[in-house]
Amino acid sequence: MTNTKSGLGYPVPNAADGGSEAHVSCILASIAIFLFLTLTPYLDRGALRGSLRNDGLFHEGNGDDSLSGAVKQEAGKSMPEPYQVADPQGQRPPVQQQQPQQQPQQQGGQGVVNPAQQQQQEQVPMPRPQWTFEVKDDVYFDPAGPRPDQVVLLMASDGKGHNGGIEHLFEMAMANRQEYADFHGYKFHFINISRYDLHGAHPVWAKIPALLDTFIHFPDVHWVWWLDVDAMIMNPDIDLNSHVLSHAAMRTKFAAGTEFLKSESKHTGQYMSGRADPKEIDVIIGQDHNGLNAGSFFLRRSKFTKMLLDWWEEPFYVYNQWPGKEQDALLHMVEHHRAVREHLALVPQRVLNGFPVGWENMGWHTDDLVVHLAGCWVDNACNERWQLYWNSRTSVVDLKAKGQERPTDRRGMVTKILPDATVYVPMPEQALDGGRGVVADAT
Numbered sequence: 001m002t003n004t005k006s007g008l009g010y011p012v013p014n015a016a017d018g019g020s021e022a023h024v025s026c027i028l029a030s031i032a033i034f035l036f037l038t039l040t041p042y043l044d045r046g047a048l049r050g051s052l053r054n055d056g057l058f059h060e061g062n063g064d065d066s067l068s069g070a071v072k073q074e075a076g077k078s079m080p081e082p083y084q085v086a087d088p089q090g091q092r093p094p095v096q097q098q099q100p101q102q103q104p105q106q107q108g109g110q111g112v113v114n115p116a117q118q119q120q121q122e123q124v125p126m127p128r129p130q131w132t133f134e135v136k137d138d139v140y141f142d143p144a145g146p147r148p149d150q151v152v153l154l155m156a157s158d159g160k161g162h163n164g165g166i167e168h169l170f171e172m173a174m175a176n177r178q179e180y181a182d183f184h185g186y187k188f189h190f191i192n193i194s195r196y197d198l199h200g201a202h203p204v205w206a207k208i209p210a211l212l213d214t215f216i217h218f219p220d221v222h223w224v225w226w227l228d229v230d231a232m233i234m235n236p237d238i239d240l241n242s243h244v245l246s247h248a249a250m251r252t253k254f255a256a257g258t259e260f261l262k263s264e265s266k267h268t269g270q271y272m273s274g275r276a277d278p279k280e281i282d283v284i285i286g287q288d289h290n291g292l293n294a295g296s297f298f299l300r301r302s303k304f305t306k307m308l309l310d311w312w313e314e315p316f317y318v319y320n321q322w323p324g325k326e327q328d329a330l331l332h333m334v335e336h337h338r339a340v341r342e343h344l345a346l347v348p349q350r351v352l353n354g355f356p357v358g359w360e361n362m363g364w365h366t367d368d369l370v371v372h373l374a375g376c377w378v379d380n381a382c383n384e385r386w387q388l389y390w391n392s393r394t395s396v397v398d399l400k401a402k403g404q405e406r407p408t409d410r411r412g413m414v415t416k417i418l419p420d421a422t423v424y425v426p427m428p429e430q431a432l433d434g435g436r437g438v439v440a441d442a443t
């Protein structure tokens with residue numbers, strides 16, 4: 001296929017050498033033809049609308065391998081390069097949604113859906129365009145935190161990526177999450193992101209439909225925990241309510257009043273509220289030197305979250321060349337929209353998402369819940385580090401061998417972050433205010 005470099009780059013040096021007028025005009029003509037051929041599809045209003053259509057932007061998966069970038073990932077790169085912004089018209093997936101009449105050119109052969117192909121592709125219900133999830137008017141969020149069966153741990157991947165060369169990463173990550181969920185009674189959900197047609201967007205954007213999909217698939221679930229494949233649960237006895245999901249735990253863990261930072265720790269001038277109300281919090285996330293890190297975060301079923309997921313896949317974000325992709329999109333919303341800030345809580349990085357290296361509240365410590373091998377490819381150390389952490393983690397088998405059949409009962413206790421460890425301490429007084437975080441309710 002022609003690309004801009006070979007198309008334009010080749011004739012220009014010759015033009016400088018030759019200097020003949022005929023030669024130059026011949027080159028100019030070639031350039032004009034090239035530009036015409038290249039730009040025509042993008043000037044077509046229908047094509048533009050097609051690629052930037054916001055309704056169910058990603059949700060029309062047709063089983064094609066639009067995520068092959070993840071497969072072709074090279075060693076030493078955690079992510080493939082961004083995809084082309086606009087997908088060429090000929091490669092666009094079948095248009096399943098009824099198009100307005102002024103675009104008859106889209107209704108041709110491309111609009112045909114192969115029923116056999118459609119049938120073989122899905123075991124779980126396929127999301128429809130403009131899908132969203134339900135939030136019951138009378139949904140009750142217990143200040144003590146959700147019941148275990150109201151929590152889903154979500155991992156999404158196509159299982160094929162090179163993953164920085166980590167051997168058996170996918171299988172190990174699956175087992176790691178499954179045993180944790182089983183031990184606590186949480187649900188573990190895996191989604192094969194190959195099912196989403198991302199319209200040429202980078203595979204990390206599959207996160208948004210995967211989250212939506214999970215809220216739809218588990219209508220009674222209150223909280224979804226997104227955890228990247230290259231993260232590992234290190235201390236599976238930690239239960240999520242005493243850790244971060246009860247209001248009492250939120251009050252001690254939230255980094256209230258902290259400034260949101262952008263890449264290279266640049267200031268945004270915007271802060272998490274110093275008086276955040278746990279009842280209003282729908283997103284719990286940490287930040288590192290590149291801004292928000294969406295490798296491990298919690299999302300609560302709420303009307304706000306419905307809107308957030310809708311906004312998050314805004315085409316202007318998706319097809320922007322932001323280095324942090326979906327994370328930068330979230331940070332953009334946080335920085336520029338008070339409504340988003342009011343529903344989002346920062347926690348120190350280590351609470352959900354400790355890194356192998358990093359400053360005090362970023363680097364993983366012995367008793368922390370999760371280690372996330374973000375950025376390990378920089379040192380080409382992914383496989384080595386993963387195996388090291390795998391061997392030093394506590395598994396549920398280890399817990400049971402020590403006679404621990406159930407999660408630690410930490411009623412009335414919350415975790416506290418110290419420089420060397422995360423310890424459990426009695427719930428502080430301010431955690432009991434307003435009658436919402438009553439100790440006796442904590443389960």
Ligand SMILES: *[C@@H]1O[C@H](CO)[C@@H](O)[C@H](O)[C@H]1NC(C)=O
Pocket residue numbers: 157158159160192193194195
């Ligand atoms: C995900 O789906 C693709 C396409 O159907 C398949 O090739 C791949 O093996 C699947 N991955 C997993 C982990 O199931």
